[in-house]
Amino acid sequence: MTQSTADDQLTARADQVVARMERVPVSRFHGRVVGLLGTGTFFDSFDTLSLSVVLSTIAATLHLGAGDAGWVISAGFLGQAIGAVVFGLISERLGRKRVFVLALGLLGLMAAGSAVAWDGWSLGTARFVQGLGLGAEVPVAAALLNEFVHGRARGRVLMLYKLLFPAGTLAASLVGALLLATLPPTQSWRVLFAIGALPVLVAVLAAWRLPESPRFLVRRGRTEEAERIVAEMERSAGVPAARVEGTTPPADLARTRFGEIFSTRYRRRTLTVWTLWFTTYFTLWGMTTWLPSLYVSVGGLSPSAASLLLGAVTIGYFALLVVMSATVDRLGRRFWFLLGYGVALAGAGVALLLWALGALHGWVPLCVAGTTLLLGVNINAPLVYLYTSELYPTRMRSWGTMAGSSWRNVAAVVAPVAVGQMLQARLGIGAVFGLFLVTLLVGLAVQLRFGTETKQAALEELAG
Structure with missing residues (x-):
């Protein structure tokens, strides 16, 4: 057998791996993948929000302005930005599974480190190192999950998986409220951070039970391993193992070139999704980080009541994600992106109007405007993970998703500082909502002009 014939046979086997995956319906196998990735994502959001929940208590304990x-x-978001880029590069070499396990273990270990911080510098350092793992976990999980699910159900499955993110947010709010109400201030935030160390155990379980993406494996020449995983998927779904005939998009076996996301073919996609990431998360983290403290300083609530209020808002987000999961593969990604930006802009606009009328005081108007804004950007937040990983081929899907998510983290570095400095300079809460309004308008304009639809297509069809 000549080398050319052998290569042709490997290519044909790789194409069959993709074709067989596209015909496998969602099954218990996918449930296991979603469960493991979702548990990691649960603690990702738990650890991310924990600092916001107990921020006022930490500031008082450690004497922070x-x-x-x-x-x-x-500092945590800066770590996430760096972690997304570094682990994104590594994930195309080591694989999605290994990076997920490494990231999850790191964020758990550094949550424990945050629990024993003694001043602002030590806490900031722990949060920075933890951010390296936090920045990689969710985007690599989204890329991995997308590569397991066929095109007709990809949006539904990823939206259901993303339910674990607000679940972690809600858990952080409720557990934080309980700890703030029952423990001394110097202990409550330390215990909350210690709970966030549990992902270390999840990482051990994932190393044992989480499969690697067959799409990644065939690219690395590990075709037999990919075929075994696909056969397991078929057994779980009750689909007979058989050759798939007909026109099927070929597997992506090309070499990874990290600069390809800036090539003529992918440049517009890259700039579009980077704008979506930045505008969504600048607003989301700017509001999420400071809203509990604003409920205390502007609304007059206690820290525990502010935490409970944020948790109540999260319950509405659960219902929203369920609706999105049922419709995103039918109505499409662009429909939900435009709706998300529209709702968020309405919230920012209401806040500006109330501020101009001198009525933005007390927790009720702040809650109405802030909740509306947050619901809008929380529509876009899970969508941008799904959307980004659909726009790049397998050879750079994880890298492209993580590079995009790094702009989430760049925005998250800038937003808390910008809001904090604006409040410290007494520019007023109206100026903060005005900044969010302009940011959201940019995102809406880019999606309207350059966004493309990706619903119900195989990943190989969308590769460009």
């Missing part, structure tokens, strides 16, 4: 607290917050 608004500007100092903003820098502690941003």
